[in-house]
Structure formats: C-alpha cells, structure tokens
Amino acid sequence: xxxxxxxxxxxxxxxxxxxxxxxxxxxxxxxxxxxxxxxxxxxxxxxxxxxxxxxxxxxxxxxxxxxxxxxxxxxxxxxxxxxxxxxxxxxxxxxxxxxxxxxxxxxxxxxxxxxxxxxxxxxxxxxxxxxxxxxxxxxxxxxxxxxxxxxxxxxxxxxxxxxxxxxxxxxxxxxxxxxxxxxxxxxxxxxxxxxxxxxxxxxxxxxxxxxxxxxxxxxxxxxxxxxxxxxxxxxxxxxxxxxxxxxxxxxxxxxxxxxxxxxxxxxxxxxxxxxxxxxxxxxxxxxxxxxxxxxxxxxxxxxxxxxxxxxxxxxxxxxxxxxxxxxxxxxxxxxxxxxxxxxxxxxxxxxxxxxxxxxxxxxxxxxxxxxxxxxxxxxxxxxxxxxxxxxxxxxxxxxxxxxxxxxxxxxxxxxxxxxxxxxxxxxxxxxxxxxxxxxxxxxxxxxxxxxxxxxxxxxxxxxxxxxxxxxxxxxxxxxxxxxxxxxxxxxxxxxxxxxxxxxxxxxxxxxxxxxxxxxxxxxxxxxxxxxxxxxxxxxxxxxxxxxxxxxxxxxxxxxxxxxxxxxxxxxxxxxxxxxxxxxxxxxxxxxxxxxxxxxxxxxxxxxxxxxxxxxxxxxxxxxxxxxxxxxxxxxxxxxxxxxxxxxxxxxxxxxxxxxxxxxxxxxxxxxxxxxxxxxxxxxxxxxxxxxxxxxxxxxxxxxxxx
Numbered sequence: 190x191x192x193x194x195x196x197x198x199x200x201x202x203x204x205x206x207x208x209x210x211x212x213x214x215x216x217x218x219x220x221x222x223x224x225x226x227x228x229x230x231x232x233x234x235x236x237x238x239x240x241x242x243x244x245x246x247x248x249x250x251x252x253x254x255x256x257x258x259x260x261x262x263x264x265x266x267x268x269x270x271x272x273x274x275x276x277x278x279x280x281x282x283x284x285x286x287x288x289x290x291x292x293x294x295x296x297x298x299x300x301x302x303x304x305x306x307x308x309x310x311x312x313x314x315x316x317x318x319x320x321x322x323x324x325x326x327x328x329x330x331x332x333x334x335x336x337x338x339x340x341x342x343x344x345x346x347x348x349x350x351x352x353x354x355x356x357x358x359x360x361x362x363x364x365x366x367x368x369x370x371x372x373x374x375x376x377x378x379x380x381x382x383x384x385x386x387x388x389x390x391x392x393x394x395x396x397x398x399x400x401x402x403x404x405x406x407x408x409x410x411x412x413x414x415x416x417x418x419x420x421x422x423x424x425x426x427x428x429x430x431x432x433x434x435x436x437x438x439x440x441x442x443x444x445x446x447x448x449x450x451x452x453x454x455x456x457x458x459x460x461x462x463x464x465x466x467x468x469x470x471x472x473x474x475x476x477x478x479x480x481x482x483x484x485x486x487x488x489x490x491x492x493x494x495x496x497x498x499x500x501x502x503x504x505x506x507x508x509x510x511x512x513x514x515x516x517x518x519x520x521x522x523x524x525x526x527x528x529x530x531x532x533x534x535x536x537x538x539x540x541x542x543x544x545x546x547x548x549x550x551x552x553x554x555x556x557x558x559x560x561x562x563x564x565x566x567x568x569x570x571x572x573x574x575x576x577x578x579x580x581x582x583x584x585x586x587x588x589x590x591x592x593x594x595x596x597x598x599x600x601x602x603x604x605x606x607x608x609x610x611x612x613x614x615x616x617x618x619x620x621x622x623x624x625x626x627x628x629x630x631x632x633x634x635x636x637x638x639x640x641x642x643x644x645x646x647x648x649x650x651x652x653x654x655x656x657x658x659x660x661x662x663x664x665x666x667x668x669x670x671x672x673x674x675x676x677x678x679x680x681x682x683x684x685x686x687x688x689x690x691x692x693x694x695x696x697x698x699x700x701x702x703x704x705x706x707x708x709x710x711x712x713x714x715x716x717x718x719x720x721x722x723x724x725x726x727x728x729x730x731x732x733x734x735x736x737x738x739x740x741x742x743x744x745x746x747x748x749x750x751x752x753x754x755x756x757x758x759x760x761x762x763x764x765x766x767x768x769x770x771x772x773x774x775x776x777x778x779x780x781x782x783x784x785x786x787x788x789x790x791x792x793x794x795x796x797x798x799x800x801x802x803x804x805x806x807x808x809x810x811x812x813x814x815x816x817x818x819x820x821x822x823x824x825x826x827x828x829x830x831x832x833x834x835x836x837x838x839x840x841x842x843x844x845x846x847x848x849x850x851x852x853x854x855x856x857x858x859x860x861x862x863x864x865x866x867x868x869x870x871x872x873x874x875x876x877x878x879x880x881x882x883x884x885x886x887x888x889x890x891x892x893x894x895x
Contacts, residue, residue, distance in 0.1 A: 255292040256283060262577060265359035265590030267600035267615070269577075278371055278599040280357050287354040353587060362592040366634070370596030373514065373620040376413045382575045382601060383414060383509055386435060388611065390506030393417065393439045398516040399448050399485070400638045402463070403470035404760045404842050405513045405621065411439055414511075419478040440482040441467065442497070444517035447487040448641050450852045456485055456492065459847065466844055488517065488524035502527040505611035514595035514618030515637065515761065522602075522615045523588040530607045531584045579603040579612060589615050593637045595625075622760040627660065627711035627836040635679055635706070638763050643855050644675040647684050654690035656683045659705030661759060661841070662694050663767070666720060666830040670769055675850045678763030680706075694834065707836070716838030722828035723753040723769055725845050731768070751776055753829055754846040761840075766849055769829040776826050 259270045259281055268279030281288050289295040318326060355363065362368045383391070393414065398405040411417040417437045418430050430436065443463065450456045464483055468475035486493040501508050510518045580586060582605040589602050598617045605612040625633045649655055649672040654664040658680035664687055665672050676682040681704045685693070692698035693705060696712040726745070731752040734740035745751075753776075754768040835841050 255294050256281070258292050259288075260353055262580075262600065262602075263356040263359060264353060264580075264587040264602070265355045265363075266598055267577065267589070267602040267617075268356060268358075269600065270356070275357065276369075278356065278358050281354070282357050285354070285357070285360075291354050355590065359590045359597075362590060362594055362597065366592075368592070368594050368597075370514075370594055371599050371617075373596055374617050376407070376410070376619065378575070379511060379616055379619070380414045382616065383437075383511075385574060385576045386507045386509075388507040389435055390504065390611075391435055391437045391509065392501075392504055392506065393437065393509045393511055395439060395441050396510055396512030396516050396518045396521060397441060397443050398513075398761075399443050399445045400763050401758050401760055402443060403467055403844065404758050405516050406467070406470050407513075407619070408471050408474075410511065419474070420482075421477055422479055440484065441480070442521065443483070443485045444521050445487060445489070445638075446485040446492055447490045448638055449485075449847070449849070451641065453487075453490070453492045455852055456487075460485065462845070462847060469845075486521065486524075488520045491524070494521075494524040498525045498527055501525055501613065502530060502607060502610070505607065507611060508613045510613070510615045512618060513621040515593065515621060516618065518615055518618065519589040519598060520591045522613060523591065526588065526604060526613050527606045528586075529584045530610075531582055577601055577603065579605055582606070582608070593634060593639075595621065622840055624660070624760060624762070624836065624840045627708055627714070628706050629708055632658075632706035636762050638679050641853065642677050642679070642763070643853050644677055644766075644850065645682075646850070646854075647674045647676075647682065648672075649674050649684065652687055653684060654687045655765070656685060656690045656693055656703070657681070657759075657765070659693055659696070659703070659707045660711070660835065661765075662690050662715075662834040663757065663765065664690070664832045664834070666832050667769075670771065670829055672829070672831065673768040675766040675768075676763075677765065677849055677853075678759060680759075680762065711836050714836050715834055716836075718833045718835045718838045718841040720830050720832050721755060721757060721843045722830050723755045723767060724826075724828045725754050726751055727754045727768070727846060727848060728752040730848055730851060731770075749773055754848070756844045756846050756849075757831075757833060758842040758844060759835075759840060760842070764844075764847075764849075766846060767831060768846075768850075771827075771829060776828075778827060779824055 253272075256270075256272050259272075262269055263279050266278055268277075270281060271277065271279050272281055272283060274280055275282070283289065283292070283294070286295065318331065321329075354360070358368055383393070393410075395407070395410055397403065407413070411419055415432060415437065417439050418427070419439060420426050446456045449459060460483075463485060464480045467480060467483060471478070484493055484497060486497060488494060510522055512518050577600055580603065586604050590597055596618060598615055600617065602615040603612050604614075625636065628636060647655060649663075649665055651665065651669055651671075654662050655674050655676075656662050657676065657678060660680065663674065674682075674684075683690075683693075683703050685703075689698060693700075693703055694707075694712070694715050696705065696707070696709065699705075728745045728748060728751050729736045731754075732743075732745075732748065735743050735748065736745060749772065750770055751773055752768060752770050754766065757765045757767060759765070833841050
C-alpha cells in the first residue's frame, strides 16, 4: 500500500509506465496510450483541486484498432500517446486528416498518386539510360551523376508520404502558436530520473539563458543531482567520480549567445566576463572550481554548435539537457544532436560489446533499441521506471518541438546515436519565473527576447523614472545626478516624471503613447524590489580618448571623475544597463561626523561601558584639536543608488555590467555622418551695413583732410 501511495505522488510526465496495468486490458495490443492523461491530470489536481476533469473522447471501434499504430510517444513533446483527453499533452485526434492518413484510415490524395506514378516513370527512364553505359551517355550530352541509381530511387519511391504526426498540442504550438504549459518538475524528480540512467558514462549539460544570465542558473545543481563533483583548481583533482557504477560530469552551456553581441568574435571576447560572473553566481563553491567547461553557443547562428556536437559524440553515454523553462534546451538539442551516425560503426561489430552500460541487464535491454515492433517496446517498459523507453535508432530522427511556450517538453525525450554508442536526452524544464502571471495573456509572448536589441540611450534626470511596459519602474535615488539607461528587454520603455510613472504603474493614469501590459490585479501588488548601487567602475571603457592607449593614455586615478555602472536583471526577460558619472571627491568623501549629545551622568553610573565610550570620544576630540586626525576604519564609497519596483517586489536582480551599449549601439556610417555645419548668417546684413558705413565715413574724413 505504501508503494502504491508513493507512485501516486510521482510527477505524471516522468512516469512512463505508471498506468500500464490499468490500460493494457482496454487496448487491443496492450498499448500504453491511455495511461499518461490520468497521471498528468493527477499532477494538475495537486495544483488545483477545483479543476473539473476534462471530457473524455471515446473513439470508434475501427479507430481504436487503428490507434494501435500510433507511436508510443509524441516525438515533439515526449508525452505518451492517448486518445481520450483532448486537453492533455499527447492527445491525437483520430479525425484529424494527417493522423488518419498516417493510420491508413483515409486514402492517399490524388496528388501523391500522381507523384508516385511520376517516380515510377522516372525510375524506368533511369534504368533505360543506365543500360546505355557512361560512354554513350556522354555522347548524348547526359551527365551520369545526375541519374538516380538503384537503392536511392527505390527508397525514394517506397518512402512514406506522411511522416509521423505530432500530437494536437504540439501541432497547435508549431502552426498556430497556441497552447498551455504543463506542470513543471522539481530538481528531486530530475535527480531520480537521471539516477535511472543505464549508461556508465553520464554528462549533464546545465543550460543557461543568455538573456538574463545568470538568473537562470541553479547554483547548487551539482549537489542536488547527487553531489556531482566539479573539478577543482588543484592540478591533482579528478575530472569525475563514480556513483553506483556510474560516472557523472557537468558542463555549463550558455545558449542564445547571439543576443549578447552582433558577431561571434565579440561574444568570444566576453568569455572572461561570463566566467567571472558565473563564478560569483556559484557563491563560495565558484572560488575553488575550474570553469573550463563553460561554453557560449548560438543554435540560431551555429556558433560553437559543431564543436559541441563532436564532443557529445566523442563522449558517448548519456547526455542530459537540464535547465529551466525557455532557456533554449530543445533548440540546442536539435543543433548539437549527432545526426547521421548510425552507420559509423561497421554492421559486423556488435555495439553492445563496447562497455557503455553500467550493468549486464542494461546492455541486454539495449538490444531491443533497434526493434521497431511496438510489442517489443512494451515488453521492455518497467512499470516503476521514471525514464521512458528509447526510440529506434535512425540516422535523421524527428527532433523535439521548439516553442516559446514555457513547459513545451512534457516528458524526457531519448534519442540514441552512433549504433548504441550513446543517446541525448531532453528533460522537462524547471520552473523559472511567475512574472508572466502579472502580464495580459495577449502580451506574454512579447516578453521573450527573440533577437538582439539595439537600445536607445535615455538620460534619466532628477525627478524622472524609466518605466518598462508598466511592469518595472526604475527611479534614481541619489539626488542631483543624471543616470544613463539602456533597455535590453523587449518591453517598451517610457521616460517620464516619477509621479506620472507611479500613476501609470498603479493604472490610475493612461496616455496614448504609454503601453501597459500588466493585468489589472497587478496594479495593487507593485512593491519595492530593492535598492541597487552602481558599484562597478567602467571609467576606462567610457572615458574615450582620455584613457585610450593611442590617445592621451591617462591613468584612471588621475581623472577627477568616475563612471560607474551596473546591470539590472529581469528574470526571463532581459536586462537594463545603468551608468552614471560622479566626481571623485564626492564618491570617496567621508560622511560628516555627527555631534552626539553628552550622556546623562546617571546612565554612565548604570552602564560601565558607556563611560569607556565617552572616554574614547573625549580622546578623539582632543586629537582633532591638536591637529592629529583620529583613526577611522574603511568606509564604503558613496555609490549612486537606484530603486526598482516590480510585482510583489520580485523577479529582479543585478550583476556586473557587460557594457552591452558599447557592443550593440547603432553604428554611424561615414556617409551618414553630418558635415561641418554652415556658418550662421544671423546679423550678416547688419554687419555688412556697418562695415559699409565705416568705410564711407573713413573715405569722407580722408577727403576732408586733403
């Protein structure tokens, strides 16, 4: 009974065979297609007990028999196939045209039949031309390389017109950009799933988003997943350890690197900064570990994906994609999966002989990987396993669905490569941020940074605030100081007076040019997220020719001012770069000493330590009167401060500045540069008249003297 209760509490999308025993009797071939919806609904009911169960769809008898041909899992989201719950992941509508064609319930279209006839005619013509020989073909002016030979033509003719269809949820995500997220797992569920790996060598790729780096980092992930050792700086430290006959290693992958800078060379130049920022985000652990396993990739541009693909194939074993939602795991999965590696190992060599598995039973079960029979797959499903069965290995498999919807991947997706050498596994994303709950539903997709942003420079003067989409408000706290703001988020910015910005954020004021994407309920939940100091000195980068080596080349210490900066992070959205220039005297000025009143003699009699403090104050006064300054401890500089307001006072952080404005500011071409302005003609006629009068008067006086 206790084991049954434990299975009930497990996350549904990570339980591939939890309901096999309850559904095998209803399916003609024992297919587990109806098990997943009940498990997923159980997870949803853990969140909200008031949700009514969705109406079940009962397929017709002939459709139920044909449904046995459906794949065990949807290759897009990994959800187990089912035909009863339309609102759940993995649902296949048997009335959909693509599904009916795949199941053979509907005849092929006339266009495909004509295409098949044309292929047959082309095949006959190619066979006749091949019989002539290459010499005769050259005489006729035909290149033999353009002909299709035997196996290629036959495989082209016999190829299926319809590929495996996606489930209805993935179909709507891909074609209509509509869908609902699913229940997100926690780290404990992922740890149990990774712990069931059949491979001896396991490598975890911790995927981090570049948009809000390092807020999407899980600082203690290596400890939460089973105390995975990160390599220390000691030269004798080992690269990995074995836990229960398995070896686990970890790498950090920063995805969507094209959002940081326009070129790959500029992104590579940011590696020291990214490594230092990651080290600070890891806390005390980051001071003692190496970070040579950090990579910045861009699946969209193809930056460093080829090198990562080669590493994955060379390592073999199991590669696990772990990270929060919407960090780009599925898109990275498609870019780095080693496609076309099935024929790399000779067919005569049994790949199971290679010691890739931790136990003998795992290697025996791996023999069924190439078996495409559904019944053979079901025989290898462990009812107590959190890891779903792997797919049959092919050279170019279907890749997971890529969508901006958080929680697209519903269950682990396992795709093998290299004739059993290893597999790459895409895991569901962990919960990231609830900021979208305070945004209107039609504007939620606009919060995701899709491309690199070229920001506009805003001068935030005293009494002004920078408002971002009505959600985030940045107000300078230091008086009599001008701040420069650069918005690296897809939220629309608006610079206005602080009083108006507060009214806009509380939704008591509207204006035609101000866009507010927050919900009406978010107006009363705005709170102070913190006061952030601009404590990072960027004078050397911002001072221009004063500190440039090929110009004046002055030291920063000789300058009478300092340029300070910081980056304000918005979780899952982007960052805002803030910069301010202050005088060095004001920055390092000590606060004025406050005059403390003389203590009461009765208090001195009650507290003996108060008498000692009074004696120390008297000595300091006498030392200042004699000319020798009393000793003072180090004081914090007077950093410029800004206040940030957000929903619930959350979803905001800070980091050292990346100086994104210097990398992404709009370039001014030579042809667009303005020429030297024309001399002002104001008062030119008046000056000309005065000059003529002076000349006429001088001539008259000269003639009079003569």
